Amino acid sequence: MKPVHFLFTFLILAFAALAFVYVGSPAPVHSDRQPQMQPKPAMAAKSTSARPSPSHDKSISPVTEILKPALDRSGRYRQRVDALVELPNGLNVEQIAQLRELMNRGKESPTVRNEALEAISRQNLRPDDLSKDLIRAYHNPKEDPIWVDFALQHMFTVYSYSKDKKAIRQTLLSVAASPRKNKHNFGGTALLSLWQLGKTEPDLARQAKAIAAKILLSKTIDQERAITAMQIARESGSTDMLDCARKLAVDKSALVRLRLSAIGTLGEMGKAEDALILQNLVKDNESRVVRVARYNLKRLRKRASKG
Numbered sequence: 001m002k003p004v005h006f007l008f009t010f011l012i013l014a015f016a017a018l019a020f021v022y023v024g025s026p027a028p029v030h031s032d033r034q035p036q037m038q039p040k041p042a043m044a045a046k047s048t049s050a051r052p053s054p055s056h057d058k059s060i061s062p063v064t065e066i067l068k069p070a071l072d073r074s075g076r077y078r079q080r081v082d083a084l085v086e087l088p089n090g091l092n093v094e095q096i097a098q099l100r101e102l103m104n105r106g107k108e109s110p111t112v113r114n115e116a117l118e119a120i121s122r123q124n125l126r127p128d129d130l131s132k133d134l135i136r137a138y139h140n141p142k143e144d145p146i147w148v149d150f151a152l153q154h155m156f157t158v159y160s161y162s163k164d165k166k167a168i169r170q171t172l173l174s175v176a177a178s179p180r181k182n183k184h185n186f187g188g189t190a191l192l193s194l195w196q197l198g199k200t201e202p203d204l205a206r207q208a209k210a211i212a213a214k215i216l217l218s219k220t221i222d223q224e225r226a227i228t229a230m231q232i233a234r235e236s237g238s239t240d241m242l243d244c245a246r247k248l249a250v251d252k253s254a255l256v257r258l259r260l261s262a263i264g265t266l267g268e269m270g271k272a273e274d275a276l277i278l279q280n281l282v283k284d285n286e287s288r289v290v291r292v293a294r295y296n297l298k299r300l301r302k303r304a305s306k307g
Helices: 003-024 065-071 077-085 093-103 110-121 130-139 145-161 165-177 187-197 202-217 223-236 239-250 256-269 272-281 287-305
Strands: none
Touching: 065 077, 065 093, 077 110, 093 110, 093 130, 110 145, 130 145, 130 165, 145 165, 145 187, 165 187, 165 202, 187 202, 187 223, 202 223, 202 239, 223 239, 223 256, 239 256, 239 272, 256 272, 256 287, 272 287
16 A cells, blocks of 8 residues: 555544544533522421421511411401400510400401400500590491490490599490480490499499489480499399389380399389289280299299298
């Protein structure tokens, strides 16, 4: 073979070998993505890594965690009420403020609001200005009348720790003496709260008795308030109201609740001759009147037998 041909053949074989090496090697892969980091075993083992920390969720804070079942408006009514009843007495200031916000939320059920107020009243840290919320509820014409009634009832319960006892007294006296407000009669509830306060403040008891007497002796009796007035007369031992009780007990046009209260007064304070009234009421066509009259007839006769 000539030297030129040999050299030419050698070069062809060399280039073929290089091409084989190049083609047989894997080409490098190019990507815009960053390489994925594998989690460390120690981090993956933490139980808290499976859920976000409450502090990172603006809708849930550690403060409200215990209140979530009660504050959740999408929850069932019974569950929310039970959650409020079961709250501990050691809530902090911010938690109590959230309960107070729930209590003042007008679109809530009055019963849920009432339970929120009950929960606040059980706390070790009770706000001493709670009465202003209750008084504001009474003066708000758009407020739910059921909640207004609850608010007037609770003026008695918050009185002991309220810093504005004068405002509570003035509100209760004013409402008790007024027959109606916006077609709703809150006078009986206010009068009862006033009477309850009178058990520790004699002057309030005296004023409650005076209002009760005025209601019962009026020519046109406000029957809703008269129910409470009759109760006060009975509890205070005032026999001045017996004539009124005798008339109301047999008045079939009166509210049944008022008649029952009057019958109870005769059973507890009536004289021997009042037994005849009760005997006749046992024959009444109202079943509730019959039951209460029968019971109070026994009470009256038992008192009379003891002299």
